[in-house]
Amino acid sequence: MESRLSRYIWTHTRKDQLWILVVVAFSMIPYFLSFDLPKQIVNGPIQGDGFDSPEATQAFLAISFDLPYLGTINLFDGFQLGREGMLLALSLVFLLLVVVNGLFKFYINTFKGRLGERLLRRIRFELVDRVLRFPPTHFKRVKPAEISTMIKDEVEPLGGFTGDAFVSPALLGGQALTALIFILLQSFWLGLIATVIVAVQAIIIPRMRKRLLVLGRERQLTARELSGRVSEIVDGIGTIRGYDTSNFERADIASRLARIFKIRYDLYQWKFLVKFINNFLAQVTPFLFYSIGGYFALQGRLDIGQLVAVIGAYKDLPGPLKELIDWDQARQDVQVKYAQVVEQFSVDPLLDPKVHAIAATSAEPLSGALAAVNLTVTDDGGATLLDHVSLQVQPGEAVALKPGGEVLAEAFARLIWPASGRILIGSQDILEMPESVTGRRISYASSDVYVFQGSLGDNLLYGLKHAPLTEVRYEGEGAVHRKWELVEAKLAGNPHFDVNSDWIDYRAAGATGPEDLLVKIRPVLDAVLLTNDVMALAVRSTIDPNRNAAFAAGIVEMRGALRQRLEKEKLSDLVVFFEPGSYNIEATIGENLLFGTITDQVMWDGALEGHPFFKTVLQRVGLRDVFYEMGLEIAENVVELFRDLPPDHPFFQQLTFMTAEEIPVYEALLQKVRGRARADVAEDDQVKIIRLCFGYIEPRHRFGLLTDELMAKIVAARREFDEGLPADLAGMIEHYRPNRYIASGSIIDNVLFGRIGHKHADGSEKIRAIVRDLFEAVGLYNDVLAFGFDFNVGAGGKRLTAGQRQKLDLARALIRICDFYIFNQPLLALDQRVQEQVIRNVFALLRQDGRNPAIVWVVANPAVMELFDRVAVFENGRLLRDDHTEVGANEGPDYKEMAS
Secondary structure, three states: OOOOHHHHHHHHHHHHHHHHHHHHHHHHHHHHHHHHHHHHHHHHHHOOOOOOOOOOOEEEOOEEEEEOOOEEEEEEOOEEEOHHHHHHHHHHHHHHHHHHHHHHHHHHHHHHHHHHHHHHHHHHHHHHHHHHOOOHHHHHOOOHHHHHHHHHHHOHHHHHHHOOOOHHHHHHHHHHHHHHHHHHHHOHHHHHHHHHHHHHHHHHHHHHHHHHHHHHHHHHHHHHHHHHHHHHHHHOHHHHHHOOOHHHHHHHHHHHHHHHHHHHHHHHHHHHHHHHHHHHHHHHHHHHHHHHHHHHHHHOOOOHHHHHHHHHHHHOOHHHHHHHHHHHHHHHHHHHHHHHHHHHHOOOOOOOHHHHOOOOOOOOOOOOOEEEEEEEEEOOOOOEEEEEEEEEEOOOOEEEEOOOOHHHHHHHOOOOOOOEEEEEEOOEEHHHOOHHHHHHHEEEEEOOOOOOOOEHHHHHOHHHEOOOOOOOOOOOHHHHHHHHHHHHHHHOOOOOOOOOOOOEOHHHHOOOOHHHHHHHHHHHHHHOOOHHHHHHHHHOOOOOOOOOHHHHHHHHHHHHHHHHHHHHOOOHHHEEEOOOOOOOOOOOHHHHHHOEEEOOHHHHHHHHHHOHHHHHHHHHOOOHHHHHHHHHHHHHHHHHHHOOOOOOOHHHHHOOOOOHHHHHHHHHHHHHHOOOOHHHOOHHHHHHHHHHHHHOOHHHHOOOOOOHHHHHHHHHOHHHHHHOOOHHHHHHEEEOOOOOOOOOOOHHHHHHOEEEOOOOOOHHHHHHHHHHHHHHHHOOHHHHHHHHHOOEOOHHHOOOOHHHHHHHHHHHHHOOOOOEEEEEOOOOOOOHHHHHHHHHHHHHHHOOOOOOOEEEEEOOOHHHHHHOOEEEEEEOOEEEEEEEHHHHOOOOHHHHHHHO
């Protein structure tokens, strides 16, 4: 990278800088005229200079030139105006100059801002581009939070300075020089005073501000270190809590914050000291002007108009001068920041840009063996990880690397670079091959998984997104915006790839397009045992039935098929279905009373407490007293059973109407209302007690509170809540309808249209298996699976388990049709039995349809060694044995012991 910021700015913005400098030069003309005009107004029409009589006139806008040898040339005689007319005309000219100067400033500042933001975009992209080209070892030395902080925050001032780099000294220096020259032309002595003060400011203030630069650099470094430390706390929160070191971390953060505070406090003290001295010097000059200039005016050596013009001109001098001094400080400050960024991002060696060159066409299959030739790999400390290893993997061959071969697997995947030796494909060095070849014809998966924030489907298909393969047609405002994007990308040195294009290489997955992509994905998910996980995520998700009308209709039709299936397998009591005329014993009282679900819980809580509808209806149907007594009994039972249990006790998971934190509240409430009639209890307290009933389920809680008579009364009261619901509460409840999809319910809730019974201990597992079969039978399996792909996996995939993340990473590698598959213990989070099953599934998958790619797998399970053609054994970084499995089986006890 360019070492000096000014040179970097000039290199990339030369044409724009030259243009704006020309504009600045032209802006000095009206700026100078705005200083001279007040003198003309005061001396002319106000004091009467040139207007000897009331009828006297003067020429306004007369244009003439005095040229050598040619004399005076009159281009325009102007308009003859009287004293009042001249006053008005000159005042209007002054107003015009104000507008013109303002427009010049507006244009210059807008142009500077656009120029700065464009270069900031260029710098940020260049830094991210360099991050993508860092050598593998460098990522072990840097903290991601510090890198992101530098790209996001620390280069921000560079963009703001870009527009000022050459324009500000020209503009501000020109304004200051113009004002100074004007003052000198009016009075030499006053001009000399102004010049001396300006010189003192220009010498003293920058020297004092050097201390500010040192403090600013320290503040920046400490802030960056704080960012990295906070990132470490977030990433290592499990270790911190596991070892009870949270208070040590608090002490460390407090110490760092104290250091930052001290630096910032010193910075403020010095900053405002410099500001005080600068302001003092700036205010001394008007004092001298008033005293000395006033004396000259009394002596007749300076007229009033000149004095007013000098004071007016000096009023505009401190501003540009101060901004010029600020510019110099900013220049030094951003140069320090830029130098630090360059230091952090000047890494050697970087990947050649040709390695990352985009290629829209598919890569040709690799021919030749994947070979490590006399390969030596060392870590950052110089320790040898691989010592002169030579190993060759032929196309179609399956090679097992025993534990110890992890480094070789990483080297095959270009995740680490050799200290000596080479890795070849055929006769080509793998490090010199473009990623458009190696990144498409070699797949790699390991236990060290990173899942990007976004949907599960985006992560699953991530390995197919190499280049934009379609051209998006934009219309109207979209087309205008896209054209603007292309122009700005070119000016900022950014690529113009369209992120809205279809980037998925369907051919690389063996598909012809998005229509049959899912057909190719399903066998992969089945092989890595991820299908059930995706289906579980899918059936718990909610959909918009208006946008997925056909799917919603299919789910409604499935309800009948589910009943038939359960009756056929004599499992009718596995699900208690919702029936308009009966009570669902497995649902809450609230669901049975409303015969629907609450779509807005906050609105429901507020309506239950304050809306007269519920109070009136419950009173009318005779349930308010019943629910109050039932709520009291529920509260007493819960308080008695659970008050001595810790808040995290698993028993609280069975409660649907009260949390552990609410138990003390209800305990106090019971003491308050015990022995009192309901009419004597406050309305708010009654609501708190009645609310407990709405979450009660008899088979789950077993307090014996539901009788047949009460259930019949609740069912009879449904009509009141269904038909009488006021308009302001209409959107709060979604009623159950046998022939309608429940928008607020999950997919599985809509299929069941009921609740799973508590009589079957394994009811949930049975119903999931039956529902999956039904999805397949009615042709909705792929649709449901697709909804599972929309699941947001969270930051770093943390909404998935470790095993799910590893299976997802393995599936991401298997979706691509490649020549070499390298698996570096990709399933360490799973037990040995599951690992063995997945390995066998993967081999079967990769060997079907005539495919025969090479497989390199770091594996420790002897039970799967029969799948491999060869087994390579490592010890202390050396290749100990490399034998065919059938030969190795007959080698005797030493080899068998080593292999096991």
